[in-house]
């Protein structure tokens with residue numbers, strides 16, 4: 001895919017995207033996280049790029065949402081879905097679900113939805129998802145205890161390029177290697193000519209180094225796994241909890257991760273731990289051993305009666321020395337015992353092995369002295385030996401672990417990607433469960449092709465013929481954008497065919513019905529499930545939902561609204577038109593004429609449209625064809641509140657709220673004029689006591705005006 005061919009991707013963004021490992025895959029899969037990892041590409045922009053790439057793939061001109069209200073409904077739906085995603089990735093990825101008029105795009109999104117609706121969002125999976133995030137590249141790795149050495153300038157620059165983590169040194173000969181070995185724990189010689197040389201220190205000859213990066217720098221693969229350790233563990237848990245097919249052996253990956261520290265060091269190796277502890281404790285244990293010997297020896301001296309011969313005393317006094325020789329002669333056994341105790345303390349305290357113990361034993365001298373003092377150079381040698389053993393061991397363990405894990409990197413990345421994708425599906429599944437959704441059935445509008453999207457291949461669902469099916473049929477629809485808790489929402493049935501008016505009492509739910517239709521149509525064209533028992537609809541080219549205007553428009557705004565409707569009524573767009581109380585734009589008489597004209601033009605073009613209006617009668621009178629009117633009917637007034645059946649009654653002009661109230665007044669006034677025994681209270685029930693006319697007459701007169 002030519003990156004710059006994607007709308008909105010300029011040369012600079014294309015350059016950034018080209019830095020990704022596989023930008024085409026990321027674009028193809030709508031992998032927003034991967035796109036957002038390109039330099040300078042924010043997550044929001046990544047979502048827009050992914051959407052544009054999807055549109056380009058489906059040759060989709062976009063612009064399905066034709067009005068502000070349509071876009072608002074889409075935004076609300078998206079937020080409801082995003083609120084059900086655990087990861088930021090899934091929230092962004094959901095933005096790539098946009099309403100499209102293209103059958104291929106709708107089918108592509110529906111495939112994800114179909115799989116999503118099989119998923120069960122258990123608490124355990126959702127918990128595990130909290131720690132999943134797109135894998136991160138580890139920062140620069142720097143290994144200071146190992147270096148590469150060569151005599152060859154060309155090999156030198158190749159090695160520098162291949163191993164930025166290590167120092168690379170030029171040496172003249174074996175002496176140069178030996179010198180390096182004094183400064184580095186391990187020196188890796190790259191030249192064959194060094195094979196078989198005998199140099200002190202850990203010097204390895206590896207002419208194959210450039211082909212074996214894991215052997216030479218095991219830290220490199222390990223850095224990826226340690227950087228992403230928590231996320232990988234969480235991705236493993238997501239796979240286990242959701243029975244997802246894993247791309248690798250989860251036990252092997254987990255045990256590898258268990259052997260790794262957060263900083264890339266090897267964990268859980270007893271020998272390595274022993275060496276590390278011994279190094280940490282060395283100074284303290286030496287001092288403690290020395291103190292022990294001195295305390296023991298002091299006690300022995302205090303308890304001892306020393307008989308000193310006169311000649312010895314003389315020699316002591318004359319030479320001012322010789323107490324040590326006296327000590328070794330008189331207290332040799334006690335000294336040996338004290339030094340033995342010190343050596344044992346040192347060896348056991350540091351859990352040294354035999355070879356280390358042999359060195360450690362020399363830390364306390366055989367020759368008697370008081371106080372007993374350790375040999376600093378022997379302790380230094382012991383430290384060097386322990387450090388070298390630790391470096392060797394750590395290197396071996398790292399190489400082992402790196403060899404196990406390096407081959408799992410691609411699978412580990414897939415593991416995380418799958419876990420993130422599952423979050424997208426679970427968000428859809430949770431939305432579907434919360435709003436009792438069903439997958440809508442598209443009754444295809446392609447001429448001569450009754451195939452359905454989502455219905456039985458090649459035939460219309462339940463025998464419905466594309467020619468005779470209504471444009472939209474909603475059964476048990478529950479508007480997700482209604483500001484009511486789901487259990488307080490009355491399900492609505494509504495069938496829309498052609499261009500129609502929707503009448504009804506105030507607050508009967510006309511606007512909410514338009515919202516429901518808009519939400520259902522938007523979700524269906526996003527390839528998502530709809531909040532209804534069932535929905536059948538034809539594929540629309542766009543959604544033009546005009547919300548009610550607040551108050552009468554001034555001349556300029558009125559003119560531009562009429563222009564908008566001119567575009568709608570004369571354009572080639574096969575979109576769905578929803579309009580709420582357009583009459584509020586100007587005075588009622590003029591409004592009815594304008595609405596009638598728009599309806600005529602739309603009907604001539606076989607459009608699908610619903611116009612909510614309180615002027616249904618006036619519009620019908622003016623319109624040049626028989627405009628169908630549906631009605632949301634009040635079933636009565638209880639305690640001053642309207643009882644409403646929210647489902648529009650087809651081909652029925654609903655009575656208005658004023659009519660219902662006048663009817664109620666007329667009924668009440670009529671029954672007040674009749675006495676308990678059913679006879680008239682006065683000779684003339686329509687005559688009031690003071691001789692004026694009865695209010696019931698007045699109410700009847702008003703009622704008669706409603707026809």
Ligand SMILES: Nc1ncnc2c1ncn2[C@@H]1O[C@H](COP(=O)(O)OP(=O)(O)OP(=O)(O)O)[C@@H](O)[C@H]1O
Pocket residue numbers: 482484488489490491492504505506507508509510511512513646
């Ligand atoms: N299907 C429904 N289930 C439950 N409550 C609903 C439903 N539809 C509407 N309502 C309630 O009725 C209120 C009024 O609805 P809505 O604004 O859609 O009526 P309307 O007929 O457009 O009113 P108006 O004629 O005044 O513009 C909503 O705020 C909501 O509380």
